[in-house]
Amino acid sequence: MGREFLDLVDISEAHRIIRNLFKEIYHPPPIEKVNLENAYGRVLAQNVKTPIDLPPFNRASRDGYALKAEDTFHASEDNPKTLKCIEVIEAGAIPQKRIKRGCCSRISTGAPIPEGADAIVMVEYAEEENDNIIIYKSAYPGQHIAQRGLDIPKNEIIAWKNSILSPEKIGAISAAGISKVPVIAKPKIGILSTGNELIEPSNDWTPGKIFDSNSHSIAAAVKKCGCEPKILGIVKDDYTKLHKAIQEGILECDILITSGGTSAGAGDMLREVIEDIGKVMIHGISIKPGKPTLIGEVKGKLVFGLPGFPVSALIIFDVLLRPYLMELSGKPPIEHRRVELPLARRLHSSKGRIHYALVKVKNGRAYPILKDSGAITSLADADGYIKIPKNVEILEEGSRVKVSPLSPI
Incomplete structure (x- = not known):
């Protein structure tokens, strides 16, 4: 129970493992x-x-008169041509009469062209006199006719x-x-929060408890990826209850995401449950935040154990899960539109592992948000995050950093 993490893996190795797992388990994606x-x-x-x-038939693209173009040659205001109107054709009707020399049919936009007609003269260039139509402008074959196909x-x-x-x-x-x-088919992503301290959001707060924010923030992030989230609720740090919840979640979902219960603490059961009913592929990644991230496989489906702290959970989701969930849903990958800005103040990092730090952009500078990964307000304040290489311990004020938006839409 109190063991340290399994072998820590580098972020690049984690991506390699996850990429291969998605290809093995979820390719090709189902169709509906x-x-x-x-x-x-x-x-x-x-x-x-x-x-x-x-269009499925030759049809009129203007209101006017369907006729033979040759009957209008040289027609003008000074030399009009007179034709006999033999039919009125409305859109949706079927022409009943063939157009012969010296005849025409009144036709509406979208109506089928009658047999024998090869042009339309618009109503603006014609005048009705009883059954006679006076044409004041010549037409050419194919004029104002949308040809079939x-x-x-x-x-x-x-x-x-x-x-x-x-x-x-x-x-x-x-x-x-x-x-x-x-x-x-939209992948169904089950979302499960674990921890004795968690309660559902409501108007009633119990001393010593905290409201579950991860389920809803992760669900929103899942939707952005084109997947269908299913919030499965909260499970206490109890082996039997967690075992049952994971077994049931795997049955009704394609992928299961949990938050909490991934670190090497006495109250954390997730790793033990996954080891007993499946296989742990990753337990511990050399990054900050998110070191205790767990990735496992149960009954041919993936289980992602994200850290319980809200900042850690969403950053790990964005860095590790978002690209593969989008690919699984068929959505084109969203490229981070990184903006290079000067750092507004000195920032200390954890040397030896990659560090993702939240920042707020203001007046053309990136301000580090110096709150711990359990502070949900830091996410509300953040405009994005920066990636600090694992061999860097200090970024001085004015250093140029690349700001990535958090789960861009």
Whole structure:
């Protein structure tokens, strides 16, 4: 129970192990079909082809008169042409009469072009006199006609695999008559908080207890990655209860994230439980904060044990889990837009391990937030964090540092 951590691993080795585990366990990602009304923001698992031509028929792109272009040649204000109107065609109707020489049909935008017509003269250049239509401007073949398949022909791709379904893509897909699309299934991420001191957020506070903030902050971070969080509640530092909670969580989720219960203390059970029902792959990473991070495998699924302190938990999530959860959900990786700024004051680091330090950006400078990793307010104050190499013990005021936003949207 009181053992030290298993062999500490470097952050690069941790990434290698996690990357390989994701490839072994979660590749390829599962696919599901969803209705278009639920498709926004989802990631396409396959190319989508149109089963019909778009547009599906030759149609009018203007209100006017469908006719033979040759009947209007040389028409002008001084030399109008007179045609007989034989039909009125509204959008959605099917033309009943063929256009012959000397005839035309009144047509609305979007309506099918009648057989025999090869042009449309807009209403602005015509005048009605009973059944006669006076044409004041000549037309050319194909004028104001959207040809069948001009937009995209049948069996062409209208939305590509791995693209995110935007309103524009959903509009194109629905125009092709498709009601369901194949998308990458959202990974279900179980979130479990452990600790005798934790209680659910409420209006009632009990002396000696603290409200569980990690479940909700981690759930929000999971959503940003395109995954589906499931908060599983709080478990006491009790072997039997923790054992049961992990077994149940693994059954209903694809990945389980816990916070708390990872350090080498007398009240910490997580490592022991994972060792008994699965395998511990990592217990301890050479970083600050987050040294007690645990990564294990239970019944073919991954369990991530994050530290209990809010700052540690979210930084470790951002550094170690975010890239792989985004890849698993099919989301394109979000690159940190790092900003290089001068450090506003001297900062001490932990030599021998990589240090991630929260900072606030103000007046073009990065101010270190000098609170411990248990202070939740430090996260609310932070604009991002900086990475300090493990061989650096002191950063002097004015040193140039690169600020990464914390879990960018």
